[in-house]
Amino acid sequence: MNDALPIYPQNLGDTKSWRTIDAANQYSRFDQLLTEAENQSLFDALPDSPDASQTHAFKKRGETMAERLWLLGYLIASNKDAARATFSDNRELFLTAVEAFQRESKLTPDRWPGIQTWNALSNLVSFESDDLDEAWLSSPEDFPAVLRAVQCRLFVLGMTQQRPGSDFKQIKPGAFRKFKLLALALGAIKMSKGKILPFLNSPAINEETLVLLLDQDRLIEAVARSNKRSSGKLYFRYIPVFKNWSHKARIRAFLVRLIQVEFWLLGYDIDLSAPLNYPIIGFDEGKKIKRSRSLTKCLADFAVLAGKSKKTWERELTPDLFIALHRAAAQEDDPELYEKIESRVKSQEQIESALNQGRKLHMRLWDGIKRVLRWIGRLFRKAVKSILDLGRSIARFFYNKVQQAFDIVKNAVGVIVRAIGTLDGTQIRDEDNFISILFDGDVVVGTSGLSHPNESLRLATRLRLDAERFCLAAQICALILSALIKSAFARWASLAKVLFSNLKMCLSIIRKVYTLEKEMAMLSAD
Amino acid sequence: MSNLTKAIKKVGEAIEDLSELRVQTVIGDVTAVVKSKKLSDLENLLKPAGNDASKAKLHLVLDTTIKFDGDSLNFIDVDISTPDLVALHKEAITAGLRHRQGLVEMFKGLLK
Numbered sequence: 001m002n003d004a005l006p007i008y009p010q011n012l013g014d015t016k017s018w019r020t021i022d023a024a025n026q027y028s029r030f031d032q033l034l035t036e037a038e039n040q041s042l043f044d045a046l047p048d049s050p051d052a053s054q055t056h057a058f059k060k061r062g063e064t065m066a067e068r069l070w071l072l073g074y075l076i077a078s079n080k081d082a083a084r085a086t087f088s089d090n091r092e093l094f095l096t097a098v099e100a101f102q103r104e105s106k107l108t109p110d111r112w113p114g115i116q117t118w119n120a121l122s123n124l125v126s127f128e129s130d131d132l133d134e135a136w137l138s139s140p141e142d143f144p145a146v147l148r149a150v151q152c153r154l155f156v157l158g159m160t161q162q163r164p165g166s167d168f169k170q171i172k173p174g175a176f177r178k179f180k181l182l183a184l185a186l187g188a189i190k191m192s193k194g195k196i197l198p199f200l201n202s203p204a205i206n207e208e209t210l211v212l213l214l215d216q217d218r219l220i221e222a223v224a225r226s227n228k229r230s231s232g233k234l235y236f237r238y239i240p241v242f243k244n245w246s247h248k249a250r251i252r253a254f255l256v257r258l259i260q261v262e263f264w265l266l267g268y269d270i271d272l273s274a275p276l277n278y279p280i281i282g283f284d285e286g287k288k289i290k291r292s293r294s295l296t297k298c299l300a301d302f303a304v305l306a307g308k309s310k311k312t313w314e315r316e317l318t319p320d321l322f323i324a325l326h327r328a329a330a331q332e333d334d335p336e337l338y339e340k341i342e343s344r345v346k347s348q349e350q351i352e353s354a355l356n357q358g359r360k361l362h363m364r365l366w367d368g369i370k371r372v373l374r375w376i377g378r379l380f381r382k383a384v385k386s387i388l389d390l391g392r393s394i395a396r397f398f399y400n401k402v403q404q405a406f407d408i409v410k411n412a413v414g415v416i417v418r419a420i421g422t423l424d425g426t427q428i429r430d431e432d433n434f435i436s437i438l439f440d441g442d443v444v445v446g447t448s449g450l451s452h453p454n455e456s457l458r459l460a461t462r463l464r465l466d467a468e469r470f471c472l473a474a475q476i477c478a479l480i481l482s483a484l485i486k487s488a489f490a491r492w493a494s495l496a497k498v499l500f501s502n503l504k505m506c507l508s509i510i511r512k513v514y515t516l517e518k519e520m521a522m523l524s525a526d
Numbered sequence: 527m528s529n530l531t532k533a534i535k536k537v538g539e540a541i542e543d544l545s546e547l548r549v550q551t552v553i554g555d556v557t558a559v560v561k562s563k564k565l566s567d568l569e570n571l572l573k574p575a576g577n578d579a580s581k582a583k584l585h586l587v588l589d590t591t592i593k594f595d596g597d598s599l600n601f602i603d604v605d606i607s608t609p610d611l612v613a614l615h616k617e618a619i620t621a622g623l624r625h626r627q628g629l630v631e632m633f634k635g636l637l638k
Binding site: 435442460464 | 547548549550551552553554555584590606611612613614615617618619620621623624625626628
């Protein structure tokens with residue numbers, strides 16, 4: 001026997017080594033993760049009919065919808081938890097709020113909290129603006145739900161003390177003006193001097209400002225770019241229009257909340273109603289500011305992932321932090337960060353730990369996954385060639401609480417690499433026989449005619465096995481690449497979900513491969 | 527170059543001939559082919575030394591070419607073929623078609 005074959009173990013009797021088929025093992029692992037995610041109601045948790053909305057799987061989504069309706073002022077409740085509870089405890093109240101939202105966002109007011117309502121709510125409240133309806137942007141005044149979302153965002157960013165309530169009529173003009181002023185000061189909106197005052201004084205909501213307000217990444221980028229270096233340190237730029245401490249307090253509130261929202265989007269368990277003060281470099285000389293404990297923990301965690309010391313960011317907010325976050329979203333290269341993150345996801349224990357975290361986080365984990373997928377979507381839009389480096393690129397955007405999402409995609413890319421390796425062709429040789437299946441499918445069979453009759457049967461079985469393995473590899477490869485490309489076009493549409501539904505189709509081939517392996521093992525034993 | 531880049535490049539280089547499928551079954555002294563680990567010598571081994579066909583190291587027993595449009599061309603040397611060899615050849619055709627199917631599925635999936 002010749003044991004130097006490049007692809008498969010040549011020792012036909014060694015069935016143990018056969019079970020280490022890369023593609024199948026990779027798939028099996030991938031499938032396990034996705035199944036676990038599905039069990040946690042991370043996928044397919046929207047009802048396919050009004051009657052199905054009572055299912056347990058929908059409960060978490062329903063509660064999240066209730067919370068978002070509460071944030072926009074459609075659902076009256078004393079706090080977030082009470083709002084979530086209405087889904088189970090007061091369905092009529094919940095459905096009335098759904099109907100009101102549907103009317104104000106020009107959806108069919110059918111009280112059915114299905115996919116359209118879910119998407120509309122998500123787009124308005126999730127701080128991810130890629131899928132905003134064009135009509136919302138061109139004429140937001142026609143959609144009261146959009147105005148409520150603007151008011152909600154201004155509230156979250158510290159521009160106003162008031163969330164939209166049940167009696168919401170219009171956005172607080174002062175709050176929106178503050179935001180426009182800040183956007184100008186940060187350089188996120190540029191215009192000639194003569195146009196600044198009319199812009200600030202106009203009550204109209206122009207599209208550029210609206211998109212900026214609803215786009216977390218652009219705001220982070222604007223802050224990242226808006227700083228100055230002094231004495232070797234990066235400082236937030238003092239903006240001339242903010243001359244006194246009350247203005248500085250407003251900037252502080254904005255910066256702190258922006259970071260809180262960022263970590264919230266990444267799946268961290270952050271309370272967005274936490275105090276808005278936090279030390280900011282170059283901002284608070286001589287003043288002692290109390291740190292938010294949860295934000296300190298997130299910042300320390302992120303610092304470690306980014307290869308910094310824990311104390312780098314947990315002491316105070318710096319432009320470096322915004323620059324690092326912006327780089328992550330913009331897919332800028334950072335090999336050290338990649339290495340650091342890679343080393344954290346190698347053990348099964350860590351994966352299981354991430355799954356446990358996922359169980360606790362429920363929807364927050366899902367939001368974190370969406371965030372990562374959205375970044376992946378951008379990668380595709382930037383350059384198709386980046387697909388080839390996807391596994392490496394994704395690694396840079398992996399954070400503690402989205403470990404599971406990262407692992408899913410990382411494994412998917414691993415499957416592609418290994419599956420394509422399997423497509424290299426197959427050669428089976430022993431002293432009396434050889435079979436070579438070339439990559440394009442051509443086959444050459446050679447035999448001395450001297451081998452035992454049983455040998456022909458064994459070769460035939462081996463041929464079938466290799467063909468099935470090839471098909472498995474090709475199909476996995478096709479499905480994953482196809483899903484990756486589809487998700488690129490669907491922006492942050494759930495890549496993992498697409499992969500999961502597609503890869504289920506591979507199960508029949510995997511079963512066939514295992515059956516053939518058993519047959520082969522029996523023949524070898526003979 | 528990443529592993530994925532290399533792998534995809536390999537796919538691009540290898541898929542040059544999907545227009546037809548060819549399966550050949552030969553019998554004879556396969557030692558040279560087995561040792562060389564290459565099939566490039568196969569044509570030479572099939573050629574007789576001088577004009578004496580009996581001196582060829584390998585003899586083509588069965589040869590099947592399946593065209594893209596479904597037509598197939600079959601060669602069978604009835605003097606030296608055996609039922610075992612025919613069965614093995616058929617199995618090889620099935621395996622070749624399955625490979626082809628896998629490839630087509632892969633690219634179909636990418637183009638959908």
